[in-house]
Amino acid sequence: MRAVARPLFGRRARLRWIHLILGGALAMPYVLVGAIVVGPVAGSTDVFSSFPLQLSSFAVGLPLAAVTSLFPLTRPLESAAVRWLCGVDADRLADGPARGRAAKVRTALWFTLHLAFGGIVAGMSLAVPPFAAVLVVMPLTAGVFGDRLGFPEVFGQPWAMALAPVAGVASLLALAGCAAGAGALLARWAPALLGPTPEDRLAAAEARAADLAVRNRLARELHDCVGHALSAVTLQAGAARRVLDADPEFVREALAAIEETTRRTVGELDTVLGVLRDGDGPGTAPAPTLAADLDGLLRRTRAGGLTVTAEVAAPLEALPPVLSREAYRIVQEGLSNALRHAGEGAGVAVRVEVRAGHLELTVDNPLPSVPATRPGGGHGLPGIESRARVLGGTAHAGPARDTWRLHVRLPLRATL
Template sequence: MGAALLMPYWFLLMVLVGLSPLKGMWGGVAVLLLPIPAAVVTGLVAGVRQMEGTAVKELLGGPLAGMNVPVARSLRARVSTGLWFSLHLHVGVVVGAASLAVPPFAAVLMLFPFLGWSMLEDERGVLHAWKGSPYQWLAPPAGLACLVALLGLIVIAGRVLAAFAPLFLGPTSEERVVELEEKAAKLAERNRLARELHDSVGHALSVVTLQAAAASRVLDRDPAFAREALTAIEESARAALTDLDHVLGLLREDKARTTPQPTLADLGRLVEQTKLAGVELDHSVDDAVGGVPAAVSREAYRIVQEGLTNALRHAGKVPVTLRITVAEQRLHVVLANPLGGTPSRTRDGGGRGLGGIRERVTVLRGDMAAGPDGGEWRMEVSLPLMSGA
């Protein structure tokens, strides 16, 4: 392929040299040497790097096959591509010329002992002197050796070019940094969406499970409570579907399908759902919470939601205390429940709740402490309000 790409350079230079004062030996030297810088200049075109990278991956393989080869944008990447393009073309010419010349020559050598004099045009050379002598039987092995040498040249040239390709076509240090930043951004977005699904849909399913269990136990003796629980299940399921639609809209980058995320202003609905699940919830919220920045308010809502879900899953229907206050430019969330309650049947499959809360707190540069404290499980979260700026 390199030989085919270099042919137009030679044809053009032969025409130009023929019109120039360069004649004889100097004209031939010009035709042979000028394609080298001409190929380098062609390689400076931005798209050549991607084209050459694709060719190397498909035809040569090697270390470059696992690398991303973007369009050359920096001067360093373009110069490296130009050098590679010139190297590719000229190595291709050597291999191509050998591939055209060696096979017929090797065929003549291998058939030499069996050829008649009329088929030979060498009347004064070595082959003429060997004809009819014992030396003529050295010609077939020599022809086979020529073919082996040609195959060796092709393999070695391919291996060497594949080994050097990352040096010329591989990503630069700046491109590696950009690629890592893009991967980190995608990973962070994926983790954020996973937290949204876990906190919203996971909480709704936990509440629905407990509400359904409570309704089934009192269906005969307290139909009014069962009806209220079924209504709460419907509301929880509808809220979960809304949250799910929001996350799917983000995944599809469909702004028309996304909905505003709940904030601390929507805490009343969350409290009611938790109480309907059979949890005795003692909560108090400062009036100043209404002035909390939107970003902090959204994350704080999810933190409270996941904290209540953890209490339902791991402690069962025990009294839960929730305190939300604002002091010294920080939002404080305290959630506590007694230890030793009967664990809920929904605790299987958990284990990511506290990790998700900690990730949210870390993003907002807040502080978090969670664990046994005396006879109760206690979680304290402190978020700086400036995080929402």
């Protein structure tokens, strides 16, 4: 019994019934407009007193509904209603307005079907229950309703009195069956008519790719600023601890470098996290540039115990902001690798020069005596390669004679 009743009166069937009644409510303004057209044509002043004229008004109003379905909000609203009331998975429906002729035609067809089925089921929902109630109680009224129904010769018969309650219950079941069937049909057709078109899928894929690109860039910003700061602060604190009693001046310089490094990193971290929280911020978090902070970066790295020499043969102030910012991050990551792998007191050489229309960045440091390993590998070199590739440049890292060399070439006209 429950298996039979659930498709007709279960929760999903009831929600779909509500969806159809909403369609009937939406159809009423169009039916009224249709009545204004049908009335004069049929020569009637009371269209709603005639069932054929009501159907004619309904038929005239549906094309008007198809035209108004071209408004941009129609598809998002219909998709939301189908998702919540018809039980259709969200990923099978389009969220945005219909774009393109095919999508608009399908939306118009869906809206027309929703209003057509909804108008019929809503009308039946208003008319059938009272009629069924009369049939159910007819045996108790001894044929009083026979004259009012217009068939006294039928409803005055004993067999009619016996069958009337059965007919009343059957009409209610028929109403529930029509509503359940119409709801199931609409739920089946919804993905085809309201689902994403190839253009929608392409737009969604492009949006996801753009969002992923932004997140990857923010991840690189976090890796570079936080990774460099942790490496520098670790070595600076270790060097200060070892000479705490022997060289107080060096300790003061190391502590000052730790303070400056952490302060700058907290500011950069707050900027990146702000972009992540807002969700609609710029594609990259603001970062220092070569012109603004190359000297400070070198000074803080020296405070960690490395001997850093720098050769700058490029007009840093004249570099494009994007190029200068990305180049700063590349040099920063190169120095971070040197801090982690070259060892205390090692000499690191940094060269920044312009050659043949390219900005060339080179970081040389001694090869480690014992190769360092990190679980899962690091992300610094892939990040450098990604930055260079986005700018249209190249990046190479590896042993060069007795040193480890990072060499990056970036075109001066590079833009993101």
